[in-house]
Each structure stands twice: as structure tokens, then as C-alpha cells.
Amino acid sequence: MESLARRAPPPPDRSSLVLHVDVDAFFAQCEELRNPALADVPVCVTQKHIVVTSNYHARALGVTKLHNLQDARRLLAGRSDAVFVSGEDTTPYRAVTKRLRSLLAKYGPTEPLGYDECWIDVTRRLKASSSSSDEGEHATKRARKEEPCWAEGTHVYTGDTFEHRVEGHSQHEQPPPPPPRPPETDEDILIARATHLASEVRAEVKRVLGLRCCCGIAHNKTISKIAASLHKPGQQTAVCASGASACIQRLGVMRRVCGVGASTEGGLVRHLGDSSVTTVRAAEPSKLARAVGDNARLAQRLWLLSYGVDKSTVDSKAIEAGPKTISVEDSFKPTELSQCERVLRVIAPDLLLRLAEHLEERGTWPTLFTVRWRSERLPDRKGVVASASASAPPSRWTRGNVNLPWPREADARAIASRSTDAATVLVNRAMRALREAAATTTTDGGTGRLTALNLGASNFQATNAAPTASFATMGQSTTAAEAYAHREGRRGFGGHVAHVMSKTQERAAIESSSHPSPPAKERTKQQQELDANLAADGWGDSDDDNERLGDCLL
Known part of the structure; x- marks a missing residue:
């Protein structure tokens, strides 16, 4: 483990390639599959007195996740076609989840997160295809010039800039931005190839299961999950190694990073004054460790995460072992x-x-x-x-x-x-x-x-x-x-x-x-x-x- 005394920003992750697949409004889509008549109307899936999720027709009318059911009914009172479905029996959702995980596993080792999210480690798959088709520097140059750079519709983070592919249609109309520049490093070329695989994965999920999903493409699990959430619904975002730090910085607070819970946030606030990304980056090693219960290993992980560096690997044992x-x-x-x-x-x-x-x-x-x-x-x-x-x-x-x-x-x-x-x-x-x-x-x-x-x-x-x-x-x-x-x-x-x-x-x-x-x-x-x-x-x-x-x- 690196010493906590090291305060220079850590080098970005470059060795792995990870996809994070996130199905849009999963419970609502499952209900639409069970009853296709729901596909074009506002749908709210409820548990007791809470809307646990809603489709995008309902969200456009102001009904969000964890919305109070009574308030949601008032918001949709003018829509006679609005449907409220009880989702307290999760049996149909679990059945779709099992099919989703089985489908994704064919692309590489997978690790589930909840019902509708999954990481896929595609490192070996893409590096193997790269080594079999590329031979040295000449092949790398040929790839830059001749191969498609980024999959159509991919949003790309490089450095401090956030760029969009014009060909990909966003849910909300935006002024046409310039297309992202071609990848310049070998690592970015692999990320670019991963965007094509991500498009294939999303298309296969739609074809086989009828589900629309987003996908994040990055060099580690944390950044790929954040990337998947940036452009919804039904889109994909790639974050190159040079954009990982900026990707975390834009979150503002560490609580928004996957794996950082309320207890950790409370410790940061009590000992450091707040839980912002900037504060964690600047914290003295001893203070950061004290903020997380004198746990030096956790403090090191938090500090690395504040720069978008995540050393955890995709753990497929959970699916394999049950x-x-x-x-x-x-x-x-x-x-x-x-x-x-x-x-x-x-x-x-x-x-x-x-x-x-x-x-x-x-x-x-x-x-x-x-x-x-x-x-x-x-x-x-x-x-x-x-x-x-x-x-x-x-x-x-x-x-x-x-x-x-x-x-x-x-x-x-x-x-x-x-x-x-x-x-x-x-x-x-x-x-x-x-x-x-x-x-x-x-x-x-x-x-x-x-x-x-x-x-x-x-x-x-x-x-x-x-x-x-x-x-x-x-x-x-x-x-x-x-x-x-x-x-x-x-x-x-x-x-x-x-x-x-x-x-x-x-x-x-x-x-x-x-x-x-x-x-x-x-x-x-x-x-x-x-x-x-x-x-x-x-x-x-x-x-x-x-x-x-x-x-x-x-």
C-alpha cells in the first residue's frame, strides 16, 4: 500500500477497461414488458406510499424516485392514462435481473450492483483483440487513422473537457457540439474500442430482453459507474484516464461516490469540516485516517477515490457462488x-x-x-x-x-x-x-x-x-x-x-x-x-x- 504521506496526485488508472451497465427505470421497464400498453403512458411503480421508480413519461411531469405517492397522484391528476403499479412483490424483477446478468456474463467477468446494474471487466477481451490485430507502432498509427474513433452516440470525457458525439441523439435538444478529438494514446484507443463494445452490449440487452440501458466506459469501476449516470436514458459515456480526476471533482462531495456511506460522510464532516472532494484531497493523512475511525487503509482508498483512482477489481465470485x-x-x-x-x-x-x-x-x-x-x-x-x-x-x-x-x-x-x-x-x-x-x-x-x-x-x-x-x-x-x-x-x-x-x-x-x-x-x-x-x-x-x-x- 502506498504511504499516506504521499500528497502528490496519484497517477490515473490505465490498466483495466470496465463497463458499467445501468438499466433505465428498471422496475418501470419490467412492468412495460409485462404489459406493453404501458410503454407510452406515465407509469409509477410503488411500494407502500412511495414511488420507488417512474418511467420517463412520468418524470417529465415531475414524478421522481422516492416521490410521495399522494403527491405523485396529484401531479398526474390531469393524465387519465397514468398508471400506478404496486412493485412490492419483486419476483418479476428478480427474474429479469437473472436474465440480464446471464446475458452480460458472456462479455467478461461481471459484478452485480442491485437489481439493474452490473460491472463488466472487458480488459482481457479488448486487449486480446488488440494484440491479435495490431502489430507494433505501425498498427497503432493505422488504428488511429482508419478505425472508427468513438462509437456513435458516445459522450466523451478527456481532461477537463466534456465533449459529445453529434450523431448520438440526446433526450434534451442541445446546440450541436464539436465531435471529440481522436484518441491520442494507446490507452485511449482501447477506451474508444470499448465504446463500440458498449454499444454492442446495449443493443444486445435491447434485442434479447427489450430493456433500454445506459453504459459507462472507463478504466475502473468507480468512474464507469459515474459515467453511466451522466447521460440518461439510453446513452453511453466514456471517461478517459485524463478525465477521471475532473469526473470526480464535478461531483462536489464524496458521498456521491459509490461505496461512501452516511457513516463515512459523518466522520469526514466531524473531523474535516465537510465531505467535499477538495477537502479530502487536501487532508493531512493523520486527520483523514482519524475521520474514518483510524482506518489507514480506508483513508488511503478515500484519498485515491477523490482523484478518480479505484484499485478494486470486478468480482465475479458473487454471481458464480450465489x-x-x-x-x-x-x-x-x-x-x-x-x-x-x-x-x-x-x-x-x-x-x-x-x-x-x-x-x-x-x-x-x-x-x-x-x-x-x-x-x-x-x-x-x-x-x-x-x-x-x-x-x-x-x-x-x-x-x-x-x-x-x-x-x-x-x-x-x-x-x-x-x-x-x-x-x-x-x-x-x-x-x-x-x-x-x-x-x-x-x-x-x-x-x-x-x-x-x-x-x-x-x-x-x-x-x-x-x-x-x-x-x-x-x-x-x-x-x-x-x-x-x-x-x-x-x-x-x-x-x-x-x-x-x-x-x-x-x-x-x-x-x-x-x-x-x-x-x-x-x-x-x-x-x-x-x-x-x-x-x-x-x-x-x-x-x-x-x-x-x-x-x-x-
Whole structure:
């Protein structure tokens, strides 16, 4: 590791070539594929009282991600064709995600990020094609003169300039800028070739899956991800080595860099005064390390990232090995522990369905059951919210978890033979764990009222049991009226959840019936504020070590 004492700007990355593929408005596009009639109308995909994503027809009318649902309905009140789709059952989205990852893997090692993003390391592919077609300096000169420089429609960062390809049509009309200059270094020639591969990847995703996507092309993961977000929808951006530092600088603050979370940002603000890119670049090594918990390695990584240098590699092991953890979770208004069984009766069936999918694909079943929770923390008499520890920033939440052996009554064989109600087994075990934790935990400023619950499964082992229909139905049929009542009952979990019903069952029952949807209930201002707070804290279903939950636990 380079010494932190070195303050001269580090040399830019040049050795690798990375694509970052990002599907535009992924959930909305998935719904458009399921119902092509939605392609030309405003579409909002909702979870509880929040719009988690919207298509570009809705965004043009002011509805953005994490928009309050009630406000979104008002914005689209003049559009009788606007459609609001419940996206709380993520089963259709996960199915498309698996196909997307499989398709992208043929271009090189891939590393997923969420449902709709993926890095692809195309270094070996492009360098191999380069060495097979180029022979020495003469071939390099020939490539500069004769080969196409940049793929049509590519936006290019070189140095401190941001240049556009005129041929590529932008979503918003702009004065025609000059075309980017031809690449001048061997590394930039490879980047230029990578833009053609990126165009091929995007075209293949559209042809095979029907999805529009953006792509970032750069020498490392961080810059390629930033590049992918610069021109949406359906466009691509290349950042040459000489433009990486300026690309980071234009972000302003380090929080906007992938991997820099709220905890790190808080440390930078407390110890350095702010979390700007400029401040991190200029920080003394010892102060920067102190700002991130005296972690010299993390401080070095942050300093390098502030210049657009990222030494991490594309890790394809996650896809090859499968998820280490599968979890489901939900957030809700502050609720007494005694009432949390209503939440567990919803998320436990969802976890079993996820495990059934995993069993079919991987042939493994978990041996560890994890229950996580978040409870409300109230301010003291002076109105001050306490910190969980001396080094942590003030938080309105306190969190906990417990690991348990996976219940034998809910193993794959028991479910396949229909010898047990596995969902109820999980609910009862989780409730017992929560009561035991509440009885033994010392006071830490929490109120005892929970605001989120997570059930997780991990430590997967091979099994010969096969999934059956009982996984999906939990042994019961569901009517549309029951499904609507179930959905309304768990929105905030203020109502009664009468059935043990997965969100997959709920969606299927509603979509297969002509039963009219109940009118949306108006939310009070206080309820809307709570909706926004819970959504912003990032709770939702996840694989691979709880990416979203991990963020909010920092």
C-alpha cells in the first residue's frame, strides 16, 4: 500500500477497461414488458406510499424516485392514462435481473450492483483483440487513422473537457457540439474500442430482453459507474484516464461516490469540516485516517477515490457462488412489539418463496436464521437524540439482531412434504427471539417500538429436497378481495393482516381478477413525513449480505 504521506496526485488508472451497465427505470421497464400498453403512458411503480421508480413519461411531469405517492397522484391528476403499479412483490424483477446478468456474463467477468446494474471487466477481451490485430507502432498509427474513433452516440470525457458525439441523439435538444478529438494514446484507443463494445452490449440487452440501458466506459469501476449516470436514458459515456480526476471533482462531495456511506460522510464532516472532494484531497493523512475511525487503509482508498483512482477489481465470485444471504424486510410506523407478528406474517412467506427459487437454482438450503430489527429512539428532555456510541453520529434509530439455527420444522424436506406450516414456524421463532431480546437488552434510548424488521437466511448447505407448489401457495387459495385487504392492511401495518400471504400471492390474485382496486386513502402530513423517512432509510428485500440494510446500519 502506498504511504499516506504521499500528497502528490496519484497517477490515473490505465490498466483495466470496465463497463458499467445501468438499466433505465428498471422496475418501470419490467412492468412495460409485462404489459406493453404501458410503454407510452406515465407509469409509477410503488411500494407502500412511495414511488420507488417512474418511467420517463412520468418524470417529465415531475414524478421522481422516492416521490410521495399522494403527491405523485396529484401531479398526474390531469393524465387519465397514468398508471400506478404496486412493485412490492419483486419476483418479476428478480427474474429479469437473472436474465440480464446471464446475458452480460458472456462479455467478461461481471459484478452485480442491485437489481439493474452490473460491472463488466472487458480488459482481457479488448486487449486480446488488440494484440491479435495490431502489430507494433505501425498498427497503432493505422488504428488511429482508419478505425472508427468513438462509437456513435458516445459522450466523451478527456481532461477537463466534456465533449459529445453529434450523431448520438440526446433526450434534451442541445446546440450541436464539436465531435471529440481522436484518441491520442494507446490507452485511449482501447477506451474508444470499448465504446463500440458498449454499444454492442446495449443493443444486445435491447434485442434479447427489450430493456433500454445506459453504459459507462472507463478504466475502473468507480468512474464507469459515474459515467453511466451522466447521460440518461439510453446513452453511453466514456471517461478517459485524463478525465477521471475532473469526473470526480464535478461531483462536489464524496458521498456521491459509490461505496461512501452516511457513516463515512459523518466522520469526514466531524473531523474535516465537510465531505467535499477538495477537502479530502487536501487532508493531512493523520486527520483523514482519524475521520474514518483510524482506518489507514480506508483513508488511503478515500484519498485515491477523490482523484478518480479505484484499485478494486470486478468480482465475479458473487454471481458464480450465489448469494451468501437472502433476506426480506419491511419498514412501518412505530409499532409495539406485541403487534409485530402482523409484519412477520407478511415477510416470512416472502422469505420462503425466495428460498424456493434459490433451492431450484442452487440446490442448497440455509442452516442459519437471522432476525434483525430497528426501533425508535426518542430525544431526551432537552430534545437531544443520543448516539448509539461515543464515536457514532446521533441517530433516530437503534438496531439489533440475533442469529439462530434454522428451524428443523421449516427445512426444505418438511415444506416439500407439506408436513408443517413453515411460515408460521418462522413467525413464532422470530417473535420469541424479539421478546427475549427485549427482555435482556439494557436501555439505550430506544422506546421499544419497532420501525423495521428483517428475516434472513444464510450458511447454505446442499440438500436433495425439491421445491413444490406448496412453497408458492403455502397451502391456501387467495381471492382478489383478500389480496387487496392484505395489501391495505400491511401498508403501515395499521390494519389487520388476516392471512399468511406472500406478496407474490397478493400480486397474482390482484392481476388475475377484474375486482376493482379500492380508492387510495389520503395520508396526513405527519404520515407523509414518516413515509419519506422510512423510505430514505433504505429498507427493502435484498440478496448478497443485505446491501441496502448494510447501508442503513453503518
